[in-house]
Amino acid sequence: MAMRTASVAFSPDGSMIATGGTDAEIKLWRVSDGALLGTFTGHFSDVLSLAFSPDGQKLASGSADKTLRMWRVSDQQQLWSKTAADAWVLAGAFSPDGNTVVSGASVSATGTLKSWNVADGSPISAAAGHADPVRSVAFSPDGQVIVTGGNHDDEGRLQYWHIAGLALLQTYDQETGSGIATYGVTSVAFSPDQQKVLYGRSDATTVLCRNPFWPVPTALDVLPVTGQVGEIVTLKADLRVWLSGAPILGKDIAFSVAGTVVGSGVTDLTGRAVYDFRIPEALGVGTQDIGGSFAGDSAYGGSDGSNTLTINRANTNIIVDRVTGILGDTVTLRGTLIRTTDDSPLAGRSVTFKVESINAGSAVTDASGVATLDFAIPLGLGAGDRTISASFAGDANNLETTGYGTLVTSKRPTTLIGQDKAGSIGSPVLFEASLAFRGAPMVGSTIGFTVDGVDVGLSVTDDTGHATLAYVIPEGAGAGDRAIRAEYAGDAVYAPSSAVTTLTVGPTATLCYVPDLDRTGAAGNDAVLRAYLYRETDRGAVVGRTVAFQVDGVDVGTAVTSETGRATGSYILPDGTSNGTSIVRATFAGDATYLPSSGQGKLTITVQKADTYLWIMPRLAEAGTNTYLRAYLRRTTDWEWLPGKTIAYQVDGTPVGSAVTDSGGRASLLYYVAPDFAPGDHTITGTFAGDSSYKGSTADGWMFVF
Structure with missing residues (x-):
C-alpha cells in the first residue's frame, strides 16, 4: 500500500512544515524550498495528528499506535511518549503558554480527552467518563477554553471544556444529523480574537459560529460586611474570570443595599471594587442584602453577586461640659449626645444626670444633641471638683453610654x-x-x-x-x-x-505730778526729788522718759522715769541753805508719742549744820626760813571741799595766824621759822570755828624743824 499523509502542521514562524504519514514517520520540511530537514521516528503506526509548541521548539504527535509523543524539533529527538488511548490518538493541541498539551482519542476507558504536562509528559487531567471519540481539539487564545469535535453514536458533537480539570462547559449535538458511520465534527478552530469558532463536519459543511464563552464569562463575589448604624463601611466585590479566576481590572461594579443602588467602584489590579457606604439609621439593626452587579462589556460577560450587611447598634458618646458654681447656686448641667460612628447628634433622647451620687434629673436632647438641666448645688456638697455623670440608656439603633464631666464648686463668697x-x-x-x-x-x-x-x-x-x-x-x-x-x-x-x-x-497727753516733800539735811546732803509721769488717758505710767527738775527756778538735773513712771532727782543742798520752803518743778519736754507736761510741788527743808573734817598737812622746815602751813577742809555729808572758810593756826599752842580756804578747800599760811627755833617735832593745830551751816572742827599735824 502506498504511504499517505495523514496529518500536517506549520511551525509558528511559518518557516517549517511537519507531515505525518501512514508509514509511522514524521517529516520536517523547509517551507522556502521544500527541502527535507529531518525525520522523526518512533511511532509504529499511522501519525494522525501534529502540533507545534507556541515557541516552535517542540512537536507533539498522536498516532494510531495509541501514543502521544513529544519531540524536540532541532534534532528530531523524542522527549517522551505516553499511552494516551486504547485506540487511535486523533488530535492534539498546545496551550497558548506552551506548558500544556491536550490529546483527543477515538477510544479510551479513562477518557478520550486528556491534558499533559509538556515538560515531562506527566498527566494533568482527563475528562473522566467521557468515552465519545474526540476527532479534533483547539485552545482558545486565552488558554481557558478547549473546543472539541467528534461524534456521539451516529450524531455529530461539538463540546466546550474548561482547561482546569477538563470540566465540561457546553455540549452541542446533532451537528451532522443522523446516519450510520458518521464522523461528526472533524475539525475545530478559534478565531484569533476568540469571538468565533469555526468547525468542519463530516456532512461536508463548514460552520462559523459565535463563541458561547465570549464575552468571557465572569464571576462576581460580594463580601459580607458588618458595621454599626451611622458607620462608614466598605462594600467590596471581587470580579474574576469565571473559568480561570483571574482578576479583571478597570470594570465598574454597581453596589446596592436593600435593593437600592448606593454607588459604584472600579476594580483594581486584584479585581476588587470598593465603595464606602454610611449605614443610614433608616435601615435599622439586623441584616440587609448587599448586591453587586457587573453589566459586562464587549470582552467580558456581566455577572451579579450578593451577600449580607450585618448592622449593629451604634456606639454613642456623651460629652459633658465643665461647670463652675457656688454652693447654693443653680447651674446648668449640659451634655451633648452623639453617635460616634458618624459624629451626628442624637435628638429626642433622654439623658439622666447625676452629681456624685445625687440624682439631678433627666433632660431630652435637642436637635443639636444637647441636653440641659438646671441643678441647685446643695450646700452639703462641699467645695471642690465634683463628678458629673450623664447617661443615655440606649435604644433600638444606639448603644447605651455614660459621659463624665466636672462640676467645680466654690464656697459662698463673703x-x-x-x-x-x-x-x-x-x-x-x-x-x-x-x-x-x-x-x-x-x-x-x-x-x-x-x-x-x-x-x-x-x-x-x-x-x-x-x-x-x-x-x-x-x-x-x-x-x-x-x-x-x-x-x-x-x-x-x-x-x-x-x-x-x-x-x-x-500723741498722748501726759500728767507730771510732783509730790510735796519734806527734807532734813545739811549742806551737801542730797535732798531727793521725785516726780511721776502718767498718761492722762488711763493714768498708765510713762516709762523711760526724761524729766528735768528745777528748785526755785534753778535747774538741778534730770532723771528718767522707771517702770512705775517715777523720776527720782538728786538735789544737793548748797551752802547757805536755810530752813524754809522751795518750789520744785518737774518738766517732761514731750516726744513723738507723748505730749509735754509739767508739775510742781513744795520742798520743805529743815537745815542742820554739817559736820566738817579738817586735815593738817605735815611739814619739814629749816630754822630761819619760811614755810607754808596747810590745812584742808571738807564736809562729811558728801566730802566736798569747803571754800571760803577761815582756819586759825597754832604752833605748839601759840596762835600764829589764819588763812581762808580756796576752791579746793585748802587754807595756806606763810610762817617764818625763827633761827633759834628748837629743832625737832612741833605741833601744828588748825581750827575751823564753824558757822551757820557747818560745825567747827580742829585737827593737829606735825612740823619737823632742823
Missing part, C-alpha cells in the same frame, strides 16, 4: 467691711466689722482682730452681721498708723474674707 479708728495710747477704741454674703448679714460668725499682726481678740457677729471688740491702745510703736485686720476664717460653706483698716494713734 464680704468683710471694717472701720478706721483713731485714739491715743491708753485710750479705749471699739473695733468694728460687718460680715455679709451677697449683701445679707451673716449671723453668729467669729471675727478675729489683729493690730500690726498681733492677735487682740475675737468677736461674734450679731443679728446684723456686726462684730465689735473693745481695745485699749497700748504704747507699742508710739504715735502713728497701725493696721487693723479683721478676718473671717470661713467654714465648709463660706469662703474666708478679711478687711484691713487703719488705727491712727495720736
Whole structure:
C-alpha cells in the first residue's frame, strides 16, 4: 500500500512544515524550498495528528499506535511518549503558554480527552467518563477554553471544556444529523480574537459560529460586611474570570443595599471594587442584602453577586461640659449626645444626670444633641471638683453610654467691711466689722482682730452681721498708723474674707505730778526729788522718759522715769541753805508719742549744820626760813571741799595766824621759822570755828624743824 499523509502542521514562524504519514514517520520540511530537514521516528503506526509548541521548539504527535509523543524539533529527538488511548490518538493541541498539551482519542476507558504536562509528559487531567471519540481539539487564545469535535453514536458533537480539570462547559449535538458511520465534527478552530469558532463536519459543511464563552464569562463575589448604624463601611466585590479566576481590572461594579443602588467602584489590579457606604439609621439593626452587579462589556460577560450587611447598634458618646458654681447656686448641667460612628447628634433622647451620687434629673436632647438641666448645688456638697455623670440608656439603633464631666464648686463668697479708728495710747477704741454674703448679714460668725499682726481678740457677729471688740491702745510703736485686720476664717460653706483698716494713734497727753516733800539735811546732803509721769488717758505710767527738775527756778538735773513712771532727782543742798520752803518743778519736754507736761510741788527743808573734817598737812622746815602751813577742809555729808572758810593756826599752842580756804578747800599760811627755833617735832593745830551751816572742827599735824 502506498504511504499517505495523514496529518500536517506549520511551525509558528511559518518557516517549517511537519507531515505525518501512514508509514509511522514524521517529516520536517523547509517551507522556502521544500527541502527535507529531518525525520522523526518512533511511532509504529499511522501519525494522525501534529502540533507545534507556541515557541516552535517542540512537536507533539498522536498516532494510531495509541501514543502521544513529544519531540524536540532541532534534532528530531523524542522527549517522551505516553499511552494516551486504547485506540487511535486523533488530535492534539498546545496551550497558548506552551506548558500544556491536550490529546483527543477515538477510544479510551479513562477518557478520550486528556491534558499533559509538556515538560515531562506527566498527566494533568482527563475528562473522566467521557468515552465519545474526540476527532479534533483547539485552545482558545486565552488558554481557558478547549473546543472539541467528534461524534456521539451516529450524531455529530461539538463540546466546550474548561482547561482546569477538563470540566465540561457546553455540549452541542446533532451537528451532522443522523446516519450510520458518521464522523461528526472533524475539525475545530478559534478565531484569533476568540469571538468565533469555526468547525468542519463530516456532512461536508463548514460552520462559523459565535463563541458561547465570549464575552468571557465572569464571576462576581460580594463580601459580607458588618458595621454599626451611622458607620462608614466598605462594600467590596471581587470580579474574576469565571473559568480561570483571574482578576479583571478597570470594570465598574454597581453596589446596592436593600435593593437600592448606593454607588459604584472600579476594580483594581486584584479585581476588587470598593465603595464606602454610611449605614443610614433608616435601615435599622439586623441584616440587609448587599448586591453587586457587573453589566459586562464587549470582552467580558456581566455577572451579579450578593451577600449580607450585618448592622449593629451604634456606639454613642456623651460629652459633658465643665461647670463652675457656688454652693447654693443653680447651674446648668449640659451634655451633648452623639453617635460616634458618624459624629451626628442624637435628638429626642433622654439623658439622666447625676452629681456624685445625687440624682439631678433627666433632660431630652435637642436637635443639636444637647441636653440641659438646671441643678441647685446643695450646700452639703462641699467645695471642690465634683463628678458629673450623664447617661443615655440606649435604644433600638444606639448603644447605651455614660459621659463624665466636672462640676467645680466654690464656697459662698463673703464680704468683710471694717472701720478706721483713731485714739491715743491708753485710750479705749471699739473695733468694728460687718460680715455679709451677697449683701445679707451673716449671723453668729467669729471675727478675729489683729493690730500690726498681733492677735487682740475675737468677736461674734450679731443679728446684723456686726462684730465689735473693745481695745485699749497700748504704747507699742508710739504715735502713728497701725493696721487693723479683721478676718473671717470661713467654714465648709463660706469662703474666708478679711478687711484691713487703719488705727491712727495720736500723741498722748501726759500728767507730771510732783509730790510735796519734806527734807532734813545739811549742806551737801542730797535732798531727793521725785516726780511721776502718767498718761492722762488711763493714768498708765510713762516709762523711760526724761524729766528735768528745777528748785526755785534753778535747774538741778534730770532723771528718767522707771517702770512705775517715777523720776527720782538728786538735789544737793548748797551752802547757805536755810530752813524754809522751795518750789520744785518737774518738766517732761514731750516726744513723738507723748505730749509735754509739767508739775510742781513744795520742798520743805529743815537745815542742820554739817559736820566738817579738817586735815593738817605735815611739814619739814629749816630754822630761819619760811614755810607754808596747810590745812584742808571738807564736809562729811558728801566730802566736798569747803571754800571760803577761815582756819586759825597754832604752833605748839601759840596762835600764829589764819588763812581762808580756796576752791579746793585748802587754807595756806606763810610762817617764818625763827633761827633759834628748837629743832625737832612741833605741833601744828588748825581750827575751823564753824558757822551757820557747818560745825567747827580742829585737827593737829606735825612740823619737823632742823
